[in-house]
Amino acid sequence: MSAEARVFEEFARAALPSYGIDPGAVVTLLNVSENGTFRIDDPVQGRSVIRVHRTNYHSRQAVRGELDWISALRADDVVKTPAYLPDLTGESVVISRNDAGDERFVVRFDWVEGSEPTEDRLQQDFIQLGAITARLHGHAKRWQRPPEFSRFIWDYDTSIGEHGHWGPWQDGLAVDAEALDVLTRCSDRVKQRLDRYGKDPDRFGLVHADMRLANLLVNGDDVTVIDFDDCGLSWFMYDLGSSLSFIEHEPYVPELVESWVTGYRSVTDLSAQDEAELPTFIMLRRLLLVAWIGSHIETETAQSMGAEYTSTSCRLAEEYLSRKF
Incomplete structure (x- = not known):
């Protein structure tokens, strides 16, 4: 220990x-x-x-x-x-x-019995994850929060901007001059896209903010959502980005996104504009995790990611910058 x-x-x-x-x-x-x-x-x-x-x-x-x-x-x-x-x-x-x-x-x-979903059923689980997320979002839009309610805001400034809750991504592991250049350009593009997307109430509200499969417990047909510790005010589509935490670079991610969207739309509408902006929220989360690894290097998760997470983030950033929206 x-x-x-x-x-x-x-x-x-x-x-x-x-x-x-x-x-x-x-x-x-x-x-x-x-x-x-x-x-x-x-x-x-x-x-x-x-x-x-x-x-x-x-x-x-x-x-x-x-x-x-x-x-x-x-x-x-x-x-x-x-x-x-x-x-x-x-x-x-x-x-x-x-x-x-x-x-x-x-x-x-x-205590709730269950275990994290296994990798052999990721696409199926992401359909269910999308549906669960849609139900959470629907409730968040309806729920009258108590007057004294207080939670973090996860927008650009408090995620990867000057007042990031997890520190500056520039202090992430192995962020050298080359990485700094590409990730800065990526961060600027993310900000530009988010400013254009806006914070209307149908897009920005109370979210779980850490909807990874690791925060689901499966026991037979029962699925339990755990760990609301990061819940706060952000874009609803940010929950998709958080669902892909630490696996954003995997080749099967497009299939997972498609499954998540299918599950979400089984519960409620998801506009074409929301869907088109999902890559931005994936990159927002990825840069935020570069910051998290740098400020939480004492944890086993951060140590297992290491400098490779930053180098892979640079590749993803280049792909994002070349994307035609």
Whole structure:
């Protein structure tokens, strides 16, 4: 276990008494990415999940906003997603403190059985993913958000612009002079396209923002959507870009996009202009992930991507710049 994972585990264990969980419960690391996620096996309460947040990322009110949307999606039976479990006082977002007095936000979720979809059924799963995304978007357009609702905005400026949530993509791994040139031209073209596309309410609203297959749990015919931690305000079509995270360069991506569009249109309309702009959202996400890898190099995912992710991004950028819209 990495040093970072051990820190996350320290806060996870410190939070157990807030939920009435036996201090001797088994705590098993599931994932370290933006947060640390752990499976908790308690002899009395059974199995659940605890998510420990990074510092200086989401505010407590923003985390509550995520949970508000999850609760609304469950209440309106839009998609299957795990319920959050409040602490003994009814608080949804616990403040966990370690022995040094440091604090982290912690959220507990119900355990849901299932596994990530396998690669041998990607096209079929992307049809379902498109349909799920369309249902989320429909709900986001109808839902009356609470007055105190607060979430990140994922537009150009806060994604790959001057105020990027994950830092500047220019600080990504192996962004040398040649890469800087092509990726800058690509970023400028993305901004130009997005400015033209606009932020009308039918195009820009509340999105999951991390709709990768890794955030789906399949159990028989049941599909559960997890990890709304990045949900925020962005273009609805950005969810397609996030669905292709880390695989944007694969030769089968056009088939996956076609499957996603088919699934989306099985639920609601998708205009020809929306479909035509999908490559822009794929590149927006790709550049954002170059930034994420550079600012999260301590994670296993970033290390596995390495400098090759940047070099491949340059090839994709050249292809995008040569595209005729």
